[in-house]
Amino acid sequence: MLRRAVLQTFRQGLAQSFFKRYAVSLTETTVTHQPIETSNEAGERSVPTQKTGDESRNTVVVAPPEFRFMYPEFLPDPAMETRNRLREKLERMDMLQRRSVIEIPEFYTGSIMAVTVADANSPNKFARFVGICIQRGGSGLRAWFILRNVVDKQGVEILYEMYCPLIQKIEVLRLERRLDESLLYLRDALPEYSTFPLDMEPERRLNNSVVPINPLKVKLRPRPWLERWERQNLQGVEDLNLPQRFYDKAEKVAKPWEKYDLMLHYRKTIPAEEQEKIFAEVHSQLQQQELKRKLRRRRGPDNEQ
């Protein structure tokens, strides 16, 4: 009973939080006005001890459902051949260790970030790069993201491994999401969509609990392109204006049945029960780290060396 109740709240919370957090900035949100729990405010939601049969006198820690989107690299690779609980647990411990040293902030594809890396070949031994995150992937210590910018009319993309100890600092200058999970089409878009000033200042967020979705529709350069964008159901791209034969071929090649394939989606994701367990494990430590950082920020840069 307990598990079912907790699961239900977890899943409902997942759906609700998804819509709450990723509200479109320009249109009105039709979300019910409930007290929105952010990662900072959502403490350990303890369940009354009467219901806990197995864990006697222990409160059941449930991480907020937003964690699934904020820390996706804590979830392991769903491929069953390479999964092992002990190794995943050890990897998570190492990840938390690294996170205690450096702040790896919440970011999404479409956020503008600045990364400072130790570089022996740079004049002052550190190299800073600003760019828009066009893709992120990997799980565990292998998690990576790609930043793109146009420097001196040359498009530059750099892949950073999130847990590499050479990284000194990761800043999110603008936290937002786009209409697509992968912005690889920016390579074929007009360069102004990928250009960001290298000395960009971090922007303050108006509403801390909601991550805005930027509904920008990007204009692509004329063909040839690197990929067949008309076959990919891109939301963040303006009308491609291609001859009809492209769309006909795209329809022929399309796999519209995949969205009904439950097993396919099951195999590509970690089940909700496991996600809940994983985030419950890391939740308290992440919270502590966040609190420490907040305190440090409040004390100000004077107290820091």
Next chain:
Amino acid sequence: MLSIVFHKRRRLVRRLFFNHEQIRTMSRVKRRTTHPPYWHVLKNVQRGDEKISSDNLRFVREVIQDKYKNKSPIKGSDLDIEKTEWDPKTKRSGVIARNIGVQHMWEKDGKKVICTVLHVLDNHVIRYVPPEEYAKSIIGAKVFRNRKPLGCLVVGAEAANPDRFTKQYCSLFNEVGLLPKKRLARFIVTPNAALPPCTPLTAGHFVIGQAVDVYGKTIDYGFQGVVKRWGFKGGPASHGATKFHRRGGTIGTGRDKARVWPGQKMPGHMGSEKRFCRGLKIVRINMKYNVIYVKGTVPGPTNSIVQIFDTLLPRRKFTEAPPHPTYFPPEDGTLPQEDIWDSNLHVFGSPSISV
């Protein structure tokens, strides 16, 4: 006249008059059998429809618990470990572990290193066979035909419910009073590294920075073509090539020998063979979870069982004494150090690297 001698273990390379530069001996070696070896004891019970009542089942479980409850691993036996000295020619026991996957770590200069994570299972020594006795056995006689005989330690790992095994198999463990183990392995040891039965072997048996050999069964690729199996180049993808993209091509000349030589590389079953990975360096040991991180990759897929032992490579052997004959944790139960890292490796809790 050239006489060509086939040796199983040595590859003969001779300058011959015709095109064949070397005699293909190694691919003739019989690699796999489906029948078990002669000394094999039937392990798993063929469970029929047992129709045992729940009361009786509970009774059986109680009996099992009573039998193994008070049998804690004992160190004392007729083979007590005195202060046996380590010398460079000592061969220590090995350990049975499970390959639980791969983790990426970084060295202090920022270079990324792929490390295989090996989980040392609950190893216990089952039996020690002294050199004279082992040399009399069929395998021992073969191994030590021209060498001084060494002893053999039988080590078991992964304790399981005795219900699953036959009485014969459980009898292997009766003398030591341990729960029957799913996996058994033999390690060749010198007599001064012998261990009494019931001795537990843990991750502390190894030392940071030492080189180990890992022995396991490789990934089973199934029936594979010649390109993947032997690394042939195949044929051109285009330029008019008809039905010749991943084929082997010629399999012999027409002139000399006028037949296909034995050992000709062809498609066939690939993988699922016992192989060694030699000289892998241990970069991190986690004593709490009994886990070793080894630099490089080991044979076999994730979650497969491997054997780890000190390396045979002469240049990477021990210069100082390791825990001899094995590591014994301190009596009061405290761990000296939970997580030991190699000096070259970047510890995750330490500050970021600045070059």
